[in-house]
Amino acid sequence: MSIKLCHINDIEDPGSKGFELTINQQPLNIFIVKKDDRVFGYINQCPHAGINLEWLPDDFLDMDKDLIQCSVHGALFVIETGECAGGPCNGQPLQSIELDIDGEGNIFLCD
Ligand code: FES
Numbered sequence: 001m002s003i004k005l006c007h008i009n010d011i012e013d014p015g016s017k018g019f020e021l022t023i024n025q026q027p028l029n030i031f032i033v034k035k036d037d038r039v040f041g042y043i044n045q046c047p048h049a050g051i052n053l054e055w056l057p058d059d060f061l062d063m064d065k066d067l068i069q070c071s072v073h074g075a076l077f078v079i080e081t082g083e084c085a086g087g088p089c090n091g092q093p094l095q096s097i098e099l100d101i102d103g104e105g106n107i108f109l110c111d
Contacts, residue, residue, distance in 0.1 A: 002108035005032065008101060013037060014079070016060035016068075018044060021109070030097055031060050032107065033068060033079050039107060041099045042082050046070040047092035068094065
């Protein structure tokens with residue numbers, strides 16, 4: 001079963017959006033980053049301290065919107081891969097999630 005998250009036009013380019021889901025009665029916090037009309041999904045959990053990355057809702061990018069940034073201690077992550085690009089994570093990546101986009105631009109979380 002796929003879960004519809006939003007429409008691709010609901011996210012700025014570049015931009016990001018967070019989602020608080022409940023799947024099988026378990027909370028699942030994720031976020032999507034959109035860049036150059038492509039979308040990338042990650043679990044909203046910083047590998048440094050295991051907590052949510054954003055300080056403000058839907059705000060997962062650095063000031064230049066080039067990298068994902070953890071607001072807690074400033075770790076940076078590559079948008080396309082989730083690899084740590086600097087900060088206290090010592091090369092630990094974000095955990096990616098698989099997304100699907102239908103022909104109308106609706107974004108789904110895949111199983
Ligand atoms: S919790 Fe993200 S950098 Fe420390």
